[in-house]
Structure formats: structure tokens, C-alpha cells
Amino acid sequence: MDHLKAINQKARRIQEHVGAPNGGSAAVAGGPPEPSAAPVDPGDLDVVGLESRDGPNIPLGCSLVFAPGWEVDSTGGTAGLCQPVERDLFDCHLACFWPAHVPDQLNHAPDWTGKCAAAQKDWRKIDLIFP
Amino acid sequence: MSAGAPTDTQGTTGNGANAADPVFLAQREFHAFEAGGETFLYLVPSAAVFYLDEPSVAVLQALDTGAASEDDLVTALAPRFGEPAVRRSLAELVRVQAIGLTTAPKQTFPRVLPQADFPLTTMVLNVTNKCNLACTYCYEYGEDKIVDTTCDPAPNYMSEETARKSVDFMFEQSGDLPVAHLTFFGGETLLNFKVLEKTVAYARERAVELGKDVDFSLTTNGTLLRDKVIDWLAENRIGVTVSIDGPKELQDKFRVFKNGMGSYDYALPKIKRLLERHRTRPIGARVTLTRQTLDVPRIFHHLRDEVGFWEVGFAPVTTADGRGYAIQDAGFDRMLGQFEELAQEFLEFAVDDRHHGFSNVKDTIEEIHKGVSKAFPCGAGLGLMGVATDGDVALCHRFAGSDDHSIGSVHTGLDRKRQFEFLGHHHVANKTDCSTCWARPLCAGGCYHEAHVRYGDTGVANLHYCDWIRSWTNTCLEVYGEIAVKNPGYLEQFES
Numbered sequence: 056m057d058h059l060k061a062i063n064q065k066a067r068r069i070q071e072h073v074g075a076p077n078g079g080s081a082a083v084a085g086g087p088p089e090p091s092a093a094p095v096d097p098g099d100l101d102v103v104g105l106e107s108r109d110g111p112n113i114p115l116g117c118s119l120v121f122a123p124g125w126e127v128d129s130t131g132g133t134a135g136l137c138q139p140v141e142r143d144l145f146d147c148h149l150a151c152f153w154p155a156h157v158p159d160q161l162n163h164a165p166d167w168t169g170k171c172a173a174a175q176k177d178w179r180k181i182d183l184i185f186p
Numbered sequence: 187m188s189a190g191a192p193t194d195t196q197g198t199t200g201n202g203a204n205a206a207d208p209v210f211l212a213q214r215e216f217h218a219f220e221a222g223g224e225t226f227l228y229l230v231p232s233a234a235v236f237y238l239d240e241p242s243v244a245v246l247q248a249l250d251t252g253a254a255s256e257d258d259l260v261t262a263l264a265p266r267f268g269e270p271a272v273r274r275s276l277a278e279l280v281r282v283q284a285i286g287l288t289t290a291p292k293q294t295f296p297r298v299l300p301q302a303d304f305p306l307t308t309m310v311l312n313v314t315n316k317c318n319l320a321c322t323y324c325y326e327y328g329e330d331k332i333v334d335t336t337c338d339p340a341p342n343y344m345s346e347e348t349a350r351k352s353v354d355f356m357f358e359q360s361g362d363l364p365v366a367h368l369t370f371f372g373g374e375t376l377l378n379f380k381v382l383e384k385t386v387a388y389a390r391e392r393a394v395e396l397g398k399d400v401d402f403s404l405t406t407n408g409t410l411l412r413d414k415v416i417d418w419l420a421e422n423r424i425g426v427t428v429s430i431d432g433p434k435e436l437q438d439k440f441r442v443f444k445n446g447m448g449s450y451d452y453a454l455p456k457i458k459r460l461l462e463r464h465r466t467r468p469i470g471a472r473v474t475l476t477r478q479t480l481d482v483p484r485i486f487h488h489l490r491d492e493v494g495f496w497e498v499g500f501a502p503v504t505t506a507d508g509r510g511y512a513i514q515d516a517g518f519d520r521m522l523g524q525f526e527e528l529a530q531e532f533l534e535f536a537v538d539d540r541h542h543g544f545s546n547v548k549d550t551i552e553e554i555h556k557g558v559s560k561a562f563p564c565g566a567g568l569g570l571m572g573v574a575t576d577g578d579v580a581l582c583h584r585f586a587g588s589d590d591h592s593i594g595s596v597h598t599g600l601d602r603k604r605q606f607e608f609l610g611h612h613h614v615a616n617k618t619d620c621s622t623c624w625a626r627p628l629c630a631g632g633c634y635h636e637a638h639v640r641y642g643d644t645g646v647a648n649l650h651y652c653d654w655i656r657s658w659t660n661t662c663l664e665v666y667g668e669i670a671v672k673n674p675g676y677l678e679q680f681e682s
Binding site: 056057058059060061062063064065066068069070073 | 226227229232233234235236237238239241242271274275278279281282554555556557559666667670681
């Protein structure tokens with residue numbers, strides 16, 4: 056690191072951890088190591104385990120923790136609450152930081168939404184998937 | 187740069203997010219401070235201390251008023267520092283979590299309890315609950331006592347057998363640690379000198395058998411330091427802390443015999459003799475500060491320069507609110523000013539590599555240097571336990587004898603269930619008052635006994651001195667930072 060200098064023992068440990076090539080982890084550093092002088096890539100700053108690293112930010116999993124957004128919106132009010140998932144499945148699934156839980160469409164169910172052209176209208180046509 | 191105001195990094199929710207939206211960055215939890223002409227960050231809760239260069243300071247200042255996009259930050263700061271420096275600085279601040287994406291989930295810090303066989307490092311034996319003094323503010327005998335020693339069936343003096351059992355208990359609970367620390371406490375410890383002698387001998391014997399080392403210390407009011415006792419302390423390399431409140435008129439205000447006579451004239455010659463003859467361990471003084479005796483620099487210089495103590499530590503009296511000797515709000519401010527004055531003196535000594543002896547600041551900068559981030563305010567009930575005269579094991583010496591705070595007995599063993607119930611209940615993650623405080627890595631809510639006396643609940647954060655703790659921690663950080671700039675070699679003594 057060029058702009059921060061570790062002073063105490065804990066800072067040195069953090070520096071060793073996030074500064075070592077490929078040695079960083081989201082738990083300590085908030086992202087993978089060595090972005091060097093390149094711009095901050097949003098992908099470097101998020102939870103690595105839930106993302107595909109190339110292309111758009113597509114969440115591939117879900118979490119058991121309850122999502123905010125159903126009680127309050129991002130401003131703390133109720134005007135912009137989350138939509139029911141059937142009204143906006145693809146946005147919940149693709150772009151929301153709190154990904155909707157969907158089947159494994161890379162391996163197990165690639166055509167899961169094949170008959171569903173517009174989720175808002177056609178969501179009933181989405182296949183039921185069994186493990 | 188805001189001083190540690192926690193930043194809500196809860197991300198936006200719902201369906202509005204779009205991958206093409208600009209990335210917004212915001213401050214996370216830290217406390218910035220300046221020392222020696224430089225700017226430093228104290229990160230919370232990691233307790234890491236980083237030096238910041240100019241671009242990093244500018245980035246954090248730009249985020250003082252709220253979140254900003256990376257591009258806006260670069261546009262604003264690139265003319266001063268150049269784009270590569272700003273982007274690199276941003277990346278580094280993100281990596282140490284001084285700043286973060288506004289969409290990142292809020293950091294949560296789980297309540298992790300220590301492993302079940304966490305080893306005991308220090309055992310405090312209350313060898314007696316009797317005292318030859320009658321200090322009016324005493325938490326053991328005074329208005330705020332938690333154990334009724336008059337009606338309690340527990341013996342006034344610990345028996346030799348209970349002391350031996352305690353030693354066995356200590357070694358057993360110390361696990362794989364190579365050294366065990368045994369501390370004697372009271373009451374007035376030296377009233378039970380016979381048991382002290384026998385216990386030290388027995389502990390040494392057991393230590394040899396077990397291939398361990400054992401270290402001893404005790405606290406005394408100094409009035410019973412006969413030559414024989416002093417020689418024994420020196421021969422056995424027993425660390426001694428003397429409870430003393432300063433010059434005669436301050437000492438004699440509260441530290442009195444039962445007939446009301448002050449103890450200064452009686453104790454001082456004995457203390458001087460101790461300092462003269464006991465050269466195998468540094469000897470410290472421990473001062474209780476009250477509203478009526480609040481003169482820290484004078485007390486310090488008297489005890490170090492005129493009496494000859496190696497170190498002097500101060501603690502405000504533990505008391506329920508409203509007692510005549512309780513330090514009130516204005517008193518805390520005064521005490522802080524006096525502490526700061528001595529801290530400056532400490533700094534000057536440290537820069538010249540000289541020993542100063544103000545232990546409050548030294549202890550704190552040691553914790554800062556190590557990057558201590560506490561889940562519990564102290565080791566009570568964890569690495570440290572107290573034993574009452576009857577062998578009951580308590581959280582610490584201050585709770586010894588209290589049935590409500592017992593976690594076992596040296597005769598029947600440790601009550602692990604009770605111990606972990608206590609720890610589970612007292613973890614800093616449970617103290618919501620502390621969750622937004624940048625000083626929590628060092629304070630973690632403060633002394634359980636203080637909270638019990640003040641609020642009747644060991645699990646409550648000591649809210650009456652929060653401002654004081656934050657100001658004092660900031661002072662210690664500034665002292666630490668300035669030493670790091672001017673004489674970093676001084677800090678090597680804290681490496682381990």
C-alpha cells in the first residue's frame with residue numbers, strides 16, 4: 056500500500072492480509088487484492104462468494120437472512136417497497152443486491168424460464184423445478 | 187473528517203438497482219485523529235491504526251458530508267493529486283474498510299464466545315475480608331458493598347487448605363499456559379501473612395512438579411509492612427501494589443483507621459522501607475480518586491518523585507450515584523484535564539526514551555499498539571477469576587463472596603454453564619449502547635462491578651463515563667500517534 060501506512064500490530068496484520076498477492080478475502084479486506092491503480096471495480100467491493108466474476112453482476116445464490124426492503128425502502132420510508140417477486144422476477148434475481156432465490160439455471164434447469172416471456176404476465180408458465 | 191460517526195452502509199433495496207448505476211462510496215466506522223502533524227485513522231472494530239497521506243485525507247474529507255460516486259471523487263481530487271493517486275488511495279481505503287460501497291450490506295459482528303476451555307491466566311485470592319483500615323469509600327466495606335461480611339457465614343480469613351485448593355484449581359484451569367499468575371487481595375492482604383507464606387511455597391512446589399512457572403503479586407495498604415514481610419516479598423519476587431491516595435491531607439481524607447485517624451504518617455515510613463529494600467520487582471501505587479481528592483498531577487509527583495514509586499495508576503472511586511465522594515460531571519472534566527496534562531508529560535518522556543510512570547496512559551497505548559479489540563471489557567470470568575475466603579470462585583476479586591456472581595468453587599470445580607451464561611450475556615454485541623461508539627474496541631462497556639454498583643446490573647454499559655472514555659481514548663491515541671512519528675522505537679517494548 057502506498058497511501059496508508061500500518062502503524063500498530065493489528066494494522067500490520069491487515070496490511071499483510073490484504074496486500075499479499077491473491078491473499079485477500081472479503082472477510083477482511085472487503086474485496087480481492089491488488090486492484091493497483093485501476094479504477095475501483097464494483098465487483099471488487101462486494102461479497103465474492105455470491106457473484107459471478109465476469110460480465111454483469113449476477114447473483115448466484117441466496118441467503119437465509121431476512122431481507123429488508125419488504126418493510127422499509129432504501130430511504131427508510133414505505134413508498135418504494137420491494138415488488139412481489141412475480142411482478143419483477145428478473146430484476147429481483149439479476150440486479151437487486153438481495154437476490155431472489157432461483158433454480159440453478161447454469162447446470163440443472165437451463166430452460167427454467169423458457170416459456171415465460173414477460174414475468175409480470177407469464178409467471179405462471181415458469182416451470183416447477185424439483186431437485 | 188468526521189470523528190467516527192457510524193455510517194449507515196445499508197444498501198438500497200428493492201428492484202431499482204441497475205448494474206450501470208455509478209458506484210457510491212461512503213465512510214465506514216473509524217475515528218480520525220491528528221498527532222505530530224500527521225493524520226491517523228483508528229479503525230473500528232478492527233482497532234487497526236493507519237497513517238494517512240494527503241490524498242487519503244482528502245478522500246475521507248470529501249466523504250464527510252455523505253456518500254459520493256467514485257467518478258465524482260476522482261473529478262474533484264484529481265487536479266490536486268492526479269487521477270492514479272486518487273484511485274489508488276480509494277482502493278486502499280476500501281481494502282482496509284475505512285470506506286465502502288453504499289450498497290454493501292451493513293457489517294455485522296457476530297457474538298463469538300471463547301472456546302470452552304479458555305485458559306485461566308490470573309487467579310486472585312481474597313485471603314481475608316478483614317481490614318485494619320476503614321476507608322470510607324471502600325467497595326468492600328463502605329456504603330456500596332455487595333457482600334455483607336458481618337453476617338455472612340464465610341470465614342474472615344482464608345484457610346491454608348482453601349488456599350492450596352485454589353492453587354491446584356489455578357494450575358488445572360491454566361491449561362497449556364506456561365505461566366500462571368497468582369495475586370493476593372483482601373481486605374488487607376497482610377493480615378493473613380501466614381497463609382500467604384505457605385501458599386507461595388506450595389505454589390512454587392506445584393509449579394516445579396508441573397513444569398510451569400508461577401508469578402506472584404499482591405495489593406496492600408502498606409500499614410503492615412514489617413521488615414520480615416518486606417524481606418519475604420523481595421526474596422519471593424512478589425510484585426507489590428500499594429493503595430495510597432497521595433500526600434498526607436489527601437490520603438487522610440478517606441484512608442483512615444477505625445478511630446478516624448489518618449493512615450499516612452503510619453504507612454509512609456513502611457512504604458519507604460519497602461521501596462528501599464524490595465528491589466526485585468518494580469513497585470506501583472494505586473490511587474482512588476474522589477471528588478475531594480481530585481489533584482492528579484500533584485498526587486502523581488508526590489508518589490513518584492517524593493515517595494519513589496516506579497508507577498502510579500489512578501481510578502475514580504466506584505460508587506453509586508449521589509454519594510458525597512462521587513465524582514460528578516464537572517469533576518470528570520477536571521479529571522480529564524489533569525490526565526491530559528500528565529499524558530503530555532508522559533509523551534515528552536517517551537520521545538526521549540525515558541520511563542515516566544503514569545500507568546493509565548502506558549497501559550492504554552500498549553493496548554492500542556497491539557490493536558486490542560475487546561469482546562469483553564476485561565478478563566473477569568474468563569482469563570481472570572477471584573476466590574472468596576471460603577473457596578467460592580467469583581468473576582473477579584471485586585465480586586468475591588457474592589453468591590449472585592459465583593461461577594463455581596475451588597472445592598467442587600468451575601460451573602462452566604454459569605460461566606458461559608455470564609459471558610454470553612455480557613458480550614459487547616449485546617450492549618446496544620456501545621454499537622455506535624468508536625471507543626468500544628478498548629472499552630467494551632467498562633467494569634462489571636462499576637456497572638453493578640451504579641445500575642444494579644453487571645450487563646449494562648457504564649454510560650456515566652462514556653464521554654470521558656472517548657476523550658481519554660482520543661488523548662491516548664494522540665500520544666500514541668506522536669510517539670509513532672517521533673520515536674517509533676519506544677513502541678517496540680509492546681511487541682509480542
